[in-house]
Amino acid sequence: MNATMRAIPQADLDLFSEASLRDPFGDYRRLRDLGPVVRLRRPDVYAIGRFADVQTALRSSEALISGEGVGFSDAFNAPKGMNVIQSDGELHRRLRGTIVKPLFPAALRDARADLKAMIVARVGSLVGAGWFDAMKGLASFLPVEAISHLVGLPEVGRERMLEWAAAAFNVIGPRQAETDLAALKDAFAFMRGLNEETVRDGSWAGQLFAAARTGRLSMQEAMAAMSAYVIPSLDTTILAKGHLLRNLATHPEQWALLREQPDRITAAVLEGVRHSSVLRWFSRVAVADYAVEDCIVPAGQRVMLLYGCANRDERHYPDPDRFDINRDARDHLAWGTGAHMCAGMHLARLEMEVLLEALVEARVQLTAGEPVVGANSGLYGFTGLPLRIDAA
Amino acid sequence: MPVVKVTDRQGTEHEVDASTGRSLMETLRDLDYGVAAICGGMCSCATCHVYVAPDWIERLPPAQSDERELVGELAHCQAASRLSCQIQVTDALAGLRVTVAPEE
Numbered sequence: 084m085n086a087t088m089r090a091i092p093q094a095d096l097d098l099f100s101e102a103s104l105r106d107p108f109g110d111y112r113r114l115r116d117l118g119p120v121v122r123l124r125r126p127d128v129y130a131i132g133r134f135a136d137v138q139t140a141l142r143s144s145e146a147l148i149s150g151e152g153v154g155f156s157d158a159f160n161a162p163k164g165m166n167v168i169q170s171d172g173e174l175h176r177r178l179r180g181t182i183v184k185p186l187f188p189a190a191l192r193d194a195r196a197d198l199k200a201m202i203v204a205r206v207g208s209l210v211g212a213g214w215f216d217a218m219k220g221l222a223s224f225l226p227v228e229a230i231s232h233l234v235g236l237p238e239v240g241r242e243r244m245l246e247w248a249a250a251a252f253n254v255i256g257p258r259q260a261e262t263d264l265a266a267l268k269d270a271f272a273f274m275r276g277l278n279e280e281t282v283r284d285g286s287w288a289g290q291l292f293a294a295a296r297t298g299r300l301s302m303q304e305a306m307a308a309m310s311a312y313v314i315p316s317l318d319t320t321i322l323a324k325g326h327l328l329r330n331l332a333t334h335p336e337q338w339a340l341l342r343e344q345p346d347r348i349t350a351a352v353l354e355g356v357r358h359s360s361v362l363r364w365f366s367r368v369a370v371a372d373y374a375v376e377d378c379i380v381p382a383g384q385r386v387m388l389l390y391g392c393a394n395r396d397e398r399h400y401p402d403p404d405r406f407d408i409n410r411d412a413r414d415h416l417a418w419g420t421g422a423h424m425c426a427g428m429h430l431a432r433l434e435m436e437v438l439l440e441a442l443v444e445a446r447v448q449l450t451a452g453e454p455v456v457g458a459n460s461g462l463y464g465f466t467g468l469p470l471r472i473d474a475a
Numbered sequence: 476m477p478v479v480k481v482t483d484r485q486g487t488e489h490e491v492d493a494s495t496g497r498s499l500m501e502t503l504r505d506l507d508y509g510v511a512a513i514c515g516g517m518c519s520c521a522t523c524h525v526y527v528a529p530d531w532i533e534r535l536p537p538a539q540s541d542e543r544e545l546v547g548e549l550a551h552c553q554a555a556s557r558l559s560c561q562i563q564v565t566d567a568l569a570g571l572r573v574t575v576a577p578e579e
Contacts, residue, residue, distance in 0.1 A: 142515045179519075180544050187521070187548030188579035413511045424514045429579065 089377045092118045097125055099256055104458040107363070108404070111392035120375040123387070126155050126257040128366065129380045132392040134399035134416065136375050140367065140388050142421040144171065147367035147386060149423060154255030154461075155366060155385070158264055165303070167311040168365070168423060175422065178304060181294050182311045183426045185233070185287045191433055194233070198225055199437040206441040209472050214452070217470035222324035225434050226317035234312045235286020240273050248318035249459060255365075256460025274309045287312045311426065319361050320431045322464025323417075325454070326359035327352065327435060329468055330406045331442075332451035337408050342475075345443045351408040352435040357415035358406045360391035361462050365419075390416045391463055448475045477569035483508040484575050493564045499525075499573070500560035509575050516560035521545050521579070526555040528572035535562060535571075551577050 094117055096110050097103060103110045114121055114132040121130045131137055140147055150171040152160020160169065167178045184190060205224050209215060223245075231241045243266075250266035253259070279296070282288035288309060295305035331338045331351075341351055366387050373380040380386055393416045395403040400410070418425035425431070442449070452469030476492040481503065483489065493502045500523040503510040514520035518541050527535060532555055538546070539561070546556045556576065562568075 138515070142517060144517070176541050180541060183545070184548055187545070188550040189548050189552065192550050413513060418513075420513060420515050420517075422514075422517045422519055424517070424519045428520070 087377065088379055089118075091120055091122050091129065091378045091380075093122045093124070094130075095124055096121075098123070098130075099125070099258065099460060101458050104460065104463075105456045107391065107463065108395060111389065111395055114389070114392060115396055115398075118378065120378045120380060120386070128155065128385045128387045130387040130389060131375060132389040132396070134393040134396035137388050137390065137393035137416055138414075138420055140373075140375070140386065141416070141419050141423070143373075144422040146370060146373055148370055149175070149365075149367060151368040151385075153365040153367065155257045155387075156254060156259055158259055158267065159251070159255045165307040167308055167426070174304075177300065178308045178311075179422075179426060181291065181300055181305075182287075182308050185290060186427050186430050188429050191430060194229075195433055195437065198229055198434065199440065201225060201229060202437050203441045203444070206438075206445050206447075206472065210445055210447055211473060214469050214471050217328050217451075217468040218321065218325050218465055219467075221438075221470070222328065222468075223317070223321045225438075226321050230316055230320075230430070230434075232283070233287055234316060235283035235288040236277070236313065237281050240277075240313070243269070243273070244313060244317050245321075248314050249462075251314045252318070252461030253459050258460075270313065271310075274313060275306065277306075277309065316427055316430075318462060318464075319427075320434050322361045322457075322462055323356055323359075323431065324435060324438060325465040325468050326361070327355035327439070328449065328470060329451045329454055329465070330355055330358060331439075332449035332470065334406055335448070337406065338449060341408060341439070342443050342446070345440070347408050348436055348439045348443070349432075350410075350412070351439060352432055353412045353415060354406065354408050354410050355435065356417035356431075357394045357400070357410075357412040358404075359463070360394050360415075360417035361464055362417065362419075363391050363461055363463050364389045390419065442472070445472070446475050447472045477564065477566050477571070479564075479568060479570070480572040481506070481508060482572070482574040484577065493568065493571075495564050495566060497564055498560045499562040499564055499568075499571075500558070502564065503559055503575070509578065510559060512560060514560075518542055518545060518558060518561055521549055521558060523559040524549060524551065524576035524579075525557055525559045525573040526553055526576055527557050528574075529555065531571050531573075534567075549576075550579055 247270035250263040253263045279292040291305040294300045295302045418428040450471040454465040455467035457466045504512045511522040542561045
């Protein structure tokens with residue numbers, strides 16, 4: 084070891100214990116304070132949790148590759164190099180270039196008015212209706228009623244998308260439940276069985292088959308890209324909306340400010356995903372020795388990049404545990420950064436913006452009860468959130 | 476350092492020292508004229524969108540296919556659209572004029 088290089092601290096944190104999954108922020112702080120990179124025992128990986136180092140790592144997609152898998156399990160990492168998030172270089176560019184088309188602002192412009200009208204009606208029906216579960220009644224409304232139609236799967240697949248998403252993000256972790264493995268197997272069998280006739284014409288899935296027909300992608304690549312629509316498009320935004328609703332309901336002064344200054348809705352959405360990031364982490368493999376400040380991760384080792392931890396880094400955001408819609412959180416890492424940055428981020432933002440617009444326009448006050456926090460290995464979010472929406 | 480002229484979203488033109496060896500995006504991001512560049516210059520997010528002045532379009536190295544495709548998906552795409560993260564600043568860019576595109 085070079086004399087100027089520092090030994091990498093080791094830690095016995097179990098980020099996948101149920102207690103840590105339900106409330107990870109104490110462990111996140113310990114991890115950040117231990118050093119720029121920390122060797123964990125379970126699983127045996129190099130964890131990076133400080134903002135600047137996670138940001139740099141995510142932008143170093145040639146040194147830290149995705150093609151060896153971005154989870155911790157063979158079950159998830161197996162389709163090496165054959166889906167969007169687990170590919171590198173030219174193949175990744177080609178797959179991503181095709182899947183982002185319906186998810187970028189030009190394509191979403193027409194959908195915005197429809198989504199807004201739907202959520203306005205939904206909010207209207209909930210005002211004064213007493214306590215309800217905001218995860219089922221409000222956060223999942225647009226994903227289930229609208230986004231799943233845009234994806235374009237036949238009915239049987241549409242109904243299972245939420246189950247498959249939860250299973251897939253659980254399976255990325257070091258320990259897998261049989262039920263999740265079985266659900267993921269079903270998901271891949273279902274996706275393999277899709278063809279141009281079974282998906283909705285003009286839908287996102289439909290345009291992948293169209294790309295295969297015109298030779299832009301091979302059929303194998305189109306099928307591989309399908310999981311990018313089927314797995315992450317519903318659950319992630321549902322959970323993000325749950326956090327946003329709770330944060331606004333439990334910070335009445337922030338909610339009052341937002342009602343007075345609705346031009347801060349964009350900022351509130353970004354602060355929401357910074358403060359309570361849904362995606363916990365993904366991993367990469369170092370193709371050569373990789374320096375994190377004065378520590379070296381040896382070639383061939385797997386690094387864990389912790390997004391939600393980086394977004395609470397006091398070295399980057401003052402008073403990071405505070406939810407503050409006046410904060411400039413545009414550089415948050417909840418959607419990652421670099422070549423693999425969330426392809427659906429514009430849609431996620433749009434869904435959350437129209438939700439907040441609808442609530443602001445409804446002139447309501449929000450009251451939240453204690454949420455039920457889930458223990459999914461990949462996603463931080465609520466499985467239940469009692470909420471009341473009352474006329475202000 | 477070549478001087479470039481940047482029109483911000485309020486329509487004000489600024490003369491700016493652009494550093495060579497970096498992308499134009501990095502200069503614009505530092506100035507806080509609305510270029511967020513949230514992906515950090517990897518041609519992934521399209522939040523560094525600018526319009527290049529007509530007399531400069533042909534003088535810049537042409538966009539690669541991934542940049543052209545991404546720009547085409549923007550609501551405010553025009554013929555003069557470029558992603559500033561894909562424009563490397565050289566001395567030959569002295570006098571370049573760009574306008575920061577509206578937020579998507």
